[in-house]
Amino acid sequence: MPDATLRPAGAGGIAAGRPGHRLASRLATLTGWRRYAAAAAFGGLATFALPPAGAVPVLLLAFPGLLWLLEGTATRRAAFFTGWWFGFGHFVLGLYWISFALLTDVAKFWWMMPFAIAGLPALLAIFIGLATLVLHIVCGRLKLSGLARILAFAIVWTVFEYLRGHVFTGFPWNLIGYSWTGFLPVLQSVAVIGIYGLGLLTVAVAALPALLPDPSESVMRARASVAVGLVLLGAMGLAGWVRLSQADSATVPGVRLRVVQPAIPQTLKWVPSEKARNFERLLELTAEPAAAGTAPVTHVVWPETAVPFFVERDGGARQAMASVTPPGGSIITGAPRIRVEEDGENRFWNSLHAVDGSGAVVASFDKFHLVPFGEYMPLRGILPVGGIAAGATDFSSGPGPATLDVPGLPPFSPLICYEVIFPGAVKDFHNRPDWLLNVTNDAWYGKTAGPHQHFEIARVRAVEEGLPLVRAANTGISGIFDGYGRVTAYLGLGERGVVDADLPVMLPITPYGRFGDIILVLLLMSFSLVTTIARQTR
Structure with missing residues (x-):
């Protein structure tokens, strides 16, 4: 058969003597x-x-x-x-x-x-x-x-x-x-x-x-x-x-970001006896002095659910954050959010908050694209088990992409965890942001290919939209892309520390960003x- 001409219905066939x-x-x-x-x-x-x-x-x-x-x-x-x-x-x-x-x-x-x-x-x-x-x-x-x-x-x-x-x-x-x-x-x-x-x-x-x-x-x-x-x-x-x-490396004047990667193992992240220590680690990393000869940090970004408390309700946590907040700036962090309904039931959100130097929450955002079986159970009636990340109660979803205004920063579109993987759905089309912010926790996946894939997917969103993208991960991988997808700051998988960098400027709206x-x-x-x-x- 290798030397015959095979021609099944609808196919071109294979000819003897041809390459391959x-x-x-x-x-x-x-x-x-x-x-x-x-x-x-x-x-x-x-x-x-x-x-x-x-x-x-x-x-x-x-x-x-x-x-x-x-x-x-x-x-x-x-x-x-x-x-x-x-x-x-x-x-x-x-x-x-x-x-x-x-x-x-x-x-x-x-x-x-x-x-x-x-x-x-x-x-x-x-x-x-x-x-x-x-x-x-x-x-x-x-x-x-x-x-x-x-x-x-x-x-x-x-x-x-x-x-x-x-x-x-x-x-x-x-x-x-x-x-x-x-x-x-x-x-x-x-x-x-x-x-x-x-x-x-x-x-x-x-x-x-x-x-x-x-x-x-x-x-x-x-x-x-x-x-x-x-x-x-x-x-x-x-x-x-x-x-x-022909690309330049222009940055936004007066904005210096500190991206914090605490590298907390997932097995310790929600252990009650470890919560306070995990929070202190974030405060310590945030308070580290900037490198000599560099501009002062103006704003700090923490990862997804970095704060293990309900920020809006926990005045003590907000004041601790305020104590290390740069003057005139804020800390942007992921944290769970809770609301008690009229029937007494609790609703939870995977959220992002910006806390200023007075301890006030100046902006908030709720994740809108939840992970099935992770943050909610699609078959809860059949499988009465909580999501892997959500626990016994499902997270609720937010209203959708939004553009947040935080004092001292250009307007930005927050993306929590895998919200960044959805092409064309990372911003409010009616209110284009100047940059994208992706907070995530890839510690779930250890030192595997997953965090690397997630990082590279985020790179593509920056190029598609012509918008710089800042990425803060609990671990794996934090960094900053400009609107061309070039890495301007980087913290590798498993590394604990901070990276200080300027915010690249947005590019003119791309054809994909305009027409999708x-x-x-x-x-x-x-x-x-x-x-x-x-x-x-x-």
């Missing part, structure tokens, strides 16, 4: 568990393109490998499960770190380990399975092959990746476009097309080598398509390089048009 035909034909003839094991392996391979590894070239094998496996699928069921196993391998390896959160209380949450390790990847893999199923149906009915099939694959992948980011509250973690976070020139494109648009182009280019053994395309056209794809990425990189070469995913729709329409042309001219 032996590997392609071998993959296309796999059946049963061998096909699915290979799909899972290619999905796992694609994970290495993402942070922290950033080995983007592996996609040039992972996506063609998936398409070659799909060449041999004659049924819709096989097409779905080939994609599903690719997704399962991809998400098991890329999201293994989520299970580490359960280790903070194994006796209580042991039953959730299988769900965290395999259940969540199994659910997320459905989106990729549906993408390959739709590809199989579309290619069969429209007789798509060659370049048209490659472009159709990129379209359906992007559509279902977008759905993954929005359906059932959404989980747009490890989108394929994040492969470029280590390559700032290419990453600049998200200022125009967003992370989903970058993912669309990435999948299309990475899948082009699948054309090389395809008999529906001439060798010359197949090679030319691959070359054009690589040239496109090169042009994007060149445009990004030009943008970065409307640009993605136009890009998908353009791909559909090119797909039609490629189908008619093959």
Whole structure:
């Protein structure tokens, strides 16, 4: 069979003697568990393109490998499960770190380990399975092959990746476009097309080598398509390089931030006997003198739930904070918030407060995008167990993105924990902030890939919006990005300390910041048009 031409329904087939035909034909003839094991392996391979590894070239094998496996699928069921196993391998390896959160209380949450390790990847893999199923149906009915099939694959992948980011509250973690976070020139494109648009182009280019053994395309056209794809990425990189070469490093006059990273182990964070000591550690780090010859600190940022008390009700905690607050400035901190309802029930929020030098709360914000099974239990009626972070009572959600005004600071948009992962939903569109503030606690995940991925995802939001982003983590990883995604301050995973830095200025509003995913729709329409042309001219 390796030397034959394989032509399943709706596929271009594999021709003998063409580049890559032996590997392609071998993959296309796999059946049963061998096909699915290979799909899972290619999905796992694609994970290495993402942070922290950033080995983007592996996609040039992972996506063609998936398409070659799909060449041999004659049924819709096989097409779905080939994609599903690719997704399962991809998400098991890329999201293994989520299970580490359960280790903070194994006796209580042991039953959730299988769900965290395999259940969540199994659910997320459905989106990729549906993408390959739709590809199989579309290619069969429209007789798509060659370049048209490659472009159709990129379209359906992007559509279902977008759905993954929005359906059932959404989980747009490890989108394929994040492969470029280590390559700032290419990453600049998200200022125009967003992370989903970058993912669309990435999948299309990475899948082009699948054309090389395809008999529906001439060798010359197949090679030319691959070359054009690589040239496109090169042009994007060149445009990004030009943008970065013209960037300045202007900062906001009169603003000097201190980002505090206390590095408190999650196992000790909420222990009653440790709460006071944890709070004192924050005060001590805040009170440390600035480096000689540097401007004085004007404002301090603490991480998510840094204060283990209800700040609005605890005057003693506010006065302690006021004692180390810079003159005329404030401390911005994460903390839980409570309100007693008329029926006597307590409601809780994961919140952020700004406390000034008098001990007054001058601004507050409630987290609006809560973590399922972490901050609330979606199936509480069936599983009467509290969320991992929330405990016995669910957190309530806030009203949505907001722009806060704190004396002495430009207006900013707060983002608590994973609120930063949602493209296009990090600011109030009617009141654009000057910068973004992300407070988080990644200590749940230890020294795994999770905190690195979270940090790089935050970088992309800065580039998309053209807004500097300040990130304060309990541990892993704190820092500051400018509107180009360049790191201007950094505290590594597990480090305890502070970093003092100026606040970069905001950039003019980016096309993505102005139009959001409307640009993605136009890009998908353009791909559909090119797909039609490629189908008619093959």
